[in-house]
Amino acid sequence: MWFKPATTMLIRQLKRGELTIFLLATMLAVGSVFSLSGFGERLNVALVQKSSDFLAADRILSSAHPLPPSLLNQAKQLELSQASYLTFNSVMFYQDEMVLTNSKAITGSYPLRGELKVSNQPLTNQATDSQGVATFGPPQRGEVWVAPELLIKLKMQLGAIVAIGEAEFTVSGIITFEPDASFNLFNLAPRVLLNFEDVAATKIIQPGSRLNYNYLFSGSEQQLQQFYQTIKPQLQSNQNWQDINGERSPVAGALERANKFLLLASLLGIILGATAIHSTAYRYSERQLDTVALLKTFGTGSRTIKKIFMLQLAIITTLGIVSGLGAGYALQETAFALVNHYLPQSMPDNLPSISIYSILISIATGIVCTTMFSLSPMLRLFNVPVMRVIKRDLAPSALNRWFSGGIFGLAIFTLLLLYSRSISLSLITLSVAALVSILLTGLAALVIKLSSGSRFTATSPWHLAIASLQQRALQSSVQIASIATALMLMLIILLLRNELIDEWQQQIPSGSANHFLANVTPEQVKPIEQLMAQYDITTSDLYPIIRGRVSAINDQEIGQYDSESSDKNTDNRSGRQGFGRELSLTWRDSLPSKNPLIEGQWWQAQDTEHLVSIEAGVAKRLAIKLNDQLEILIGQQTISARVTSIRDVNWRSMAPNFFLILNRAALGDMPSTYISSFHLGQDQHPLLTRLLQDYPTVSIIKVNRIIKKLRQIIDQVSLALTYIMLLVICDRTLVLLVQVQVSYQQRHQDLVILRTLGASKKLLKRAIAIEFLIIGALAGIIATLTTEVALWLIQTYVIKMPWSPHPLLWLFTTLGASLVVALVGTKACHQLTKLSPSELIRNLS
Amino acid sequence: MAPQKDIIIVNNLNKQVEVNNGTLTILKSISFRVKRGETVAIVGASGSGKSTLLGLLAGLDSPSSGEIFIDNAPLHQLDEEERTSLRAQKVGFIFQSFLLLPALTALENILLPAQLAGLTNAEQKATQLLEQVGLSDRGDHYPNQLSGGEQQRVAIARAFITQPAILFADEPTGNLDSANGDKIAQLMFALNKQHQTTLILVTHDQKLAAHCQQRLTMEAGQLTSVSPELSNVV
Structure with a gap:
């Protein structure tokens, strides 16, 4: 009996706009x-799907050793797509020439996300990444695909027979775009892609070889989470689960x-x-x-x-x-x-x-x-x-x-x-x-x-x-x-x-650097700058690069510090790797931009004492404080430098970043190579060929496609x-x-x-x-x-x-x-x- | 036990309210009786307690002390829900400000109490009453499309649809001009007679009060005179 008047009143109120x-x-x-x-x-x-192109997968499990098949079977049971690759450094020989390369031996339908572009035709003067076709999976056995600069450095053509280790391969393609190409400016060896099945024949893998196994997975977020939860307890300290958010990228x-x-x-x-x-x-x-x-x-x-x-x-x-x-x-x-x-x-x-x-x-x-x-x-x-x-x-x-x-x-x-x-x-x-x-x-x-x-x-x-x-x-x-x-x-x-x-x-202004030059010797600096000027290109700051290893902190051996840490945080892991082996050092008179000082002060150019500025994450992990004394081994020489500042480093900026920066007094006289960056316009690509031909030892890293994305x-x-x-x-x-x-x-x-x-x-x-x-x-x-x-x-x-x-x-x-x-x-x-x-x-x- | 012929019996009724600095007496020692079918006018100056008395008689409020019997039911002993139920069975209202629901048409306003009480043939009765108050062609008009007099006629029809034993009217002509006021008064008394309802009305209007069989005059919360006869006072 109340229902009808209730609905009538409501309908009327709605009609009259009282409830609008x-x-x-x-x-x-x-x-x-x-x-x-x-x-x-x-x-x-x-x-995230789109950004996963940068990983070539939704998730990557990287490991210093091969994963047990049982673990991969679990992924299979969860119907995740899988692929993998193994990376290692090796020397490639062609006739009398040889070059250090970074090989990537791939399996399955790599890449799971994004596209790998390979050209089986010689490249034209057009932008490299606009050539080639999207390709999935490894090259045929006995074949390799190589980065364009390798053809120039080794003075070879498509179809050339090259040697890696004890095996011979036919160069059947040129890599024009690699979705997960490294941002690492210090890993400069040009890329070679080969079939994983061919790795054994090269006999390069020996006990003690520095290898990096990467297992790629893609699927729904739920499947991936489920898989991660299953394998999490089995992960070792040298194994790392990555997704796009964990990456140090502007994305x-x-x-x-x-x-x-x-x-x-x-x-x-x-x-x-x-x-x-x-x-x-x-x-x-x-x-x-x-x-x-x-x-x-x-x-x-x-x-x-x-x-x-x-x-x-x-x-x-x-x-x-x-x-x-x-x-x-x-x-x-x-x-x-x-x-x-x-x-x-x-x-x-x-x-x-x-x-x-x-x-x-x-x-x-x-x-x-x-x-x-x-x-x-x-x-x-x-x-x-x-x-x-x-x-x-x-x-x-x-x-x-x-x-x-x-x-x-x-x-x-x-x-x-x-x-x-x-x-x-x-x-x-x-x-x-x-x-x-x-x-x-x-x-x-x-x-x-x-x-x-x-x-x-x-x-x-x-x-x-x-x-x-x-x-x-x-x-x-x-x-x-x-x-x-x-x-x-x-x-x-x-x-x-x-x-x-x-x-x-x-962060990425238009006209920002889309190419990096590395391995430039001091003698090459001037002629390269002149060559650049011919093409109306101005280069950025030059950073001298000196390889060195921190051997002790306040007279204590570095190993003692290193072994204490067991966490798996990405930042810390990178720091530890840097300190565990050689890292790239540089010296500068002035503080680089986007490197705000957290503690201490920047030095004067004329300071004669050996001084060092350290990145905040590493300083925290290794408990390095201002005025600590670091011993750095460079070649056969050891230098000792006092910590005068701690810097915050924006690892997401597309610029050279360093854990340690020293002053001129410490490194100014050391032999070094240089790195620099520049912006290359659409019609300036012939410069790259000139650079590679005239300066075969110089490395060029292209980030233009990544910046576009x-x-x-x-x-x-x-x-x-x-x-x-x-x-x-x-x-x-x-x-x-x-x-x-x-x-x-x-x-x-x-x-x-x-x-x-x-x-x-x-x-x-x-x-x-x-x-x-x-x-x-x-x-x-x-x-x-x-x-x-x-x-x-x-x-x-x-x-x-x-x-x-x-x-x-x-x-x-x-x-x-x-x-x-x-x-x-x-x-x-x-x-x-x-x-x-x-x-x-x-x-x- | 009260005799059957009296539909309302009020004995020594008092109403006080708490105010900031003490207690305020609004009604003091009120006693009277109303016979079934009688028409009663409560008159008095503003603030004399007329409306409070009406509210108490209709069970809208509860007294501080004293007794009220409505058709033998001891109103003063009932809780709010019981008073509500009593109102549903025996009481109808007409207000000075008409109080029609603006979202409902004239016919729907008349229907509302009948629908809520679950009466059968409600629509037929509503249409009949609408006709009796002379608004058969205005059934689908909304209150704001009707004049004051017309709105009060709808309110009168609404009051009679549940065929209450007692009809309470609070200044029913107070918001109307004299011509409309007279018409409303005539209509109200006519329907009252037809339905044999007991009518209790509060008014300032002496002419309207004169229509009633009994007049209770209030002054400062007290009943000062009952006319024409005193026999009803206990």
Whole structure:
């Protein structure tokens, strides 16, 4: 018997638009969570897949020894795709010439990700990586594929018969692109690819040979995780499990930051969406006070009344969730279509499908939002005194503030936890949000209070506006704080996006070095520079390279330090390798860029003492402090140098990086080779051939293709961030609208009184516009202030990038906010100012 | 046990409320009786306690002390849910501010209490009542499309649909001009007679009060006179 009136009332309210904002807020909360989580998850999978090209697989297990077949069988059982390669250094002979090469003996369908391009035709003057065809799997037995520079260095053609160890091979292809080519500037030997089955015949592998077995796996994330969990207990200290995120590449950095940004944007979006729902739920319940009082008067029991409103809430929730999922899906697909439209080649063909998780979390968001945020307003609604039907000013007693605050906090915490799956992150976000809202409300209240004191004149719209603000001091400060929060979050997302994109672009600016030169002798420096000048190419800083080994720290043998460490962290492992054997040293007068000093001071060029600067990770692992004395063995000579500084090194920058840099006094007189980098344009490729022909001992490392791919990925992530920003702006605009509408009812009463007392429409319109201008301006100023503080905190502690102030933001935000709020506010009250006093009175009653 | 012919019996009724600095007495030692089918006007100045008394009689609020019997049921002993149930069975209301639900049409507003009470033939009764109040062509109009007088006629029809034993009216003509007020009064008394309902109304309007068989005058929370006869006072 209650069902029909309940649904009739709901349908009518929906038709009359009374529930539109409530429904819209729910829809937007669900829609934004669905599109953000879905888009984020799918984009991440797509990008990781794409980035996996840099590994030639999703995961690599590298080992100094072959893996037991039982372990590989487990991968087979899990239906993972597999391939492997063995790398070792060997000398290649051709007629009277010989060159040290880095051989890669491959099995299976290497590469599992990305493409290996091989040309069986002599190369033209075009860019190397534009030639050749995509190839999978190893060369035929008895054949090898070689890097182009080997043909030049050994003065041979395709089809030449070369020797590696005791075996002979026919050169059947030229490697034009290798997906997982090393970034290592110090591993300079040119690449040779051969079939793994041929390795035994070369008889190169002897006990004590330095070998690196790499096992490649690809499959779904779930399969890979399952495999890793199975093999984890069996892994030895010299075996290492790698994925793209563990790699020291700019891609890993971009992905990591984009993910953090996405998470942050979503969390802030959830909080704002929640406040919008809370405000609309409160407004909805306020409008239902008479209905509940009337139903009680009719003799409707409290259980029936609860049923009626619970049914209505359930229907609104369902509608909000369904429409939110629909809108979220459409947004996701549009975003992907946009990304694909701009970057047709860049996304993997098989886009990952929408995950059940993102659907479930979106539904949960809708349910938690509408039920928990409506709980306090609903409980208050059910408590409405039935005497309200006679004594119209009777309102339900307010619920305990701690109770309603607790429910609100708990609801937001539940949502944050659902989304971030991290208790600490949820607690931090919740505490910061609570603190910010209390501070903002206090700040706004203070500003309103300070504005009082001027004498009131009813004919001045300014006085009317200020009087109106003061009359609703608490409501006005909450309104200003809410608008300021919405603005602040919008600004944070907007500025953070720009900062992130700028930083990524700066990491690989256009025209940045795409080739490296290494093994340049001091005598070759000048002629090479002259040759470069002929082609209008300028080279970067030259770094002298001297091979050396740290043998002791403060007179203690290095071995003792080395053996203490057993962790498998990538950074540490690299450090240990460096210290376990020879590493590349350099000397410089000045501190290299992107190498900030953490401790100590950089030396003067004229210092005569032997001094060394050490990378922070290694310093920490080997417990090296300032003023420690390092003994370094270079050839037969040992030098001793004092540690004067500890540097942070950005291993993700595409520039030569060193664990140890010494001063001129220590290494200036040592024989050295040089490395340098330069940018080679599309039409400058003949230079490479000239260089290789004239200076066969010089090594050239090409990173242009990798840089191009990095740029594509960064462009994709930037687009994604732009999309998220637009979504967030929609969300915030709705919150703004809700906030302006909240004061509608009371404003109505004021207008009735003022109009009845003879205030002109013009005066009232102006007063309303001024009031909203003041609200907008105050919100703008407070938002800018808090944005600057929040950005400084986020950039310094969360995303870890430099922060700088935004002076123009103060002007634009304040102006923009006051105009937009005034426009939205006057538009919302337009209807009220248009009516005659009698119409106003009738509407009010 | 109260005699059957009295539908309302009030004995020594008091109502106090807690305010910031002590207790405020709103009603003091009120006693009277109302016969079944009688029309009673409660009159008095603003703040004299008329509306509070109406609220107590209708079971919208509970007294601080004293007794109220509605159709033999001891209202003063009932909890809120029991009072609600009693209202559903025996009581109808007309308000000064009409209190129609803005989202429902005139017909739906009339139907609402009947649907909630699970009455059969509700729609037929609602249409009939709509006709009786002269608004048969306005059934699908929303409250904001009706004049004040029309809205109050809908409210009257809504009050009668559950065929209550007692009808409480709080300033039913208070928001209307005199012409509309007269029409509403006529309609209310006519329907009251037709449905044999006991009518208790609170009003400032002496003309309206004059239509009633009994008049209770309130002054500062006390019943100062009962006219035309004193025999009903215990």
